[in-house]
Amino acid sequence: MMIPQAPKDLDNIFEETIAIKTTQDIVNARQKGRDLAQRYAFSKSEQTRFATAISELTRNVLTYATAGQCSFTVTCTNKKDTISARIMDNGPGISDLELALQDGYSGGKGLGLGLPGAKRLVHTFEMSSSPGLTIIDISICRQKR
């Protein structure tokens, strides 16, 4: 099933997209996230937090949708380095975003900590959801002196 394309940001470069179809893809996506964070000298804690957030969010793709992808982008400026990930899926969507971001809420199986937990692990977290397309944008950044 085709994923509707969100508009491409002209200023970002070094994008890599991983399709999320199997549970092995969850592992691949989080390893890629960790790799990028390591490449750009983020601390081990940051690397782990980012990888874990990716794991949670890509798992949601498999749980609630039939197709999805995770795209990574690196943006470096002289003030800071940012690594972003965009996780998209074609699932039924989340009708009440506020409720879903509360601790303890679970739409389906699992502990129900996926979303709010992941949100705490990253610097920015933005989500838009409608039936057929859910987009979650997360990023971590490292300030330079």
Add this chain to the structure above:
Amino acid sequence: MNIIPILCLQSNLIASIQTELTDEQALAFQSALLEKNHKLNTRGIIIDVSMLDVIDSYMAKVLSDLTIMVKLQGAKVVLCGVQPAVASTLVDMGMRLNSLETFLSLDHAFAYLTKEQARNMDE
């Protein structure tokens, strides 16, 4: 199919997770431990997670569930080698692994289990 070797030493099972596991592999591991625990009538299970860079809510649940199921079988599960970054990430996420005792190393975990088991024998 479980891919993680499970050893038995002095009535305790020891398994070391050396690679990243997919959800299915994690569940297979969980089953294998339960089965072996039952078959060999072991009293404790030590899982070494020193090679796990990421423990997300799914893996935490697998381990948590395992602890509860093994307890029903009369044995105890402990972890050793949780990486510092993993521990602080779990705390950041709000997960505490309360039901699961953790130790710095296999040495510490084994010493604890054998001591406790000896004490239980005496009672």
Add this chain to the structure above:
Amino acid sequence: MTNYQEINALIEQYKSDVINNWVDEVILNINSPRATEEQDCQQLLELINQCLIEAPNQTFSSTAFKQLEQALRSFSAFRALNDYTPTQTANYLLLLKKVIYELLFEKYPETSARLLIDFNNFIDKVAVLSFQYYSESREEVVSSQAYALEHDTPIVKISKDILLMPLMGIIDTVKAQKIIEGLLESIVENQATMAILDMTAVPTFDTHVANNILKTIVAAKMVGTQVILSGISTNAALTIVKLGVDLSHVETFNTLENAIAYGYNKTHTKITQE
């Protein structure tokens, strides 16, 4: 050959050869996986090629050039952060020039000198830009290392199983994060089953500090270590109660001496005096 667009077309046509030859040259002097270098070189070449389409009128103001600048930043930052030498970094663009010139000479030996000079200037500018970004990143690494040396909180091993971390000064969120990381790493490295956080020299105690300390204690427990607190002043004690922070499950001590005594007892450490 008389214009940039033709160079662009030529590179397009022989793209895989150009990449292969370029990467071949690059990895002669760099100890790095070919896949990594190839991926980066491919993206750079793509962007450089895009710039040639707009040249010579809009070379340096086009969208393509802005994208190239962005990419160069990431590209150079990576080199700076991963111990590539200045020579290795500078060489990338210079080697690309070499490869493209060889190609031009092979296919269009009569290329006008004017075009060659202009093209040369373009690539040189890109090379200098990349080196500038590399330098900036390097400087930043060095200054942050110096800062860390000056400001990191010390961790002392007071016995085989016990670490002592005397917290000092104002602890803001950033510092707290570093403290937690440092302590946890140290605990695992030293295999310490107990850690003492001494708060004697911490003047103020607010919600953030309290929560971060709580976080440290929970995370340490998850790693397999007990954290105990000492040196909690009257002020701090009042604040803790007022904030409603739950430290009931944590062993706390008035003085460092008491905390150490407890620690030695718990870890069965014997001290003999001559």
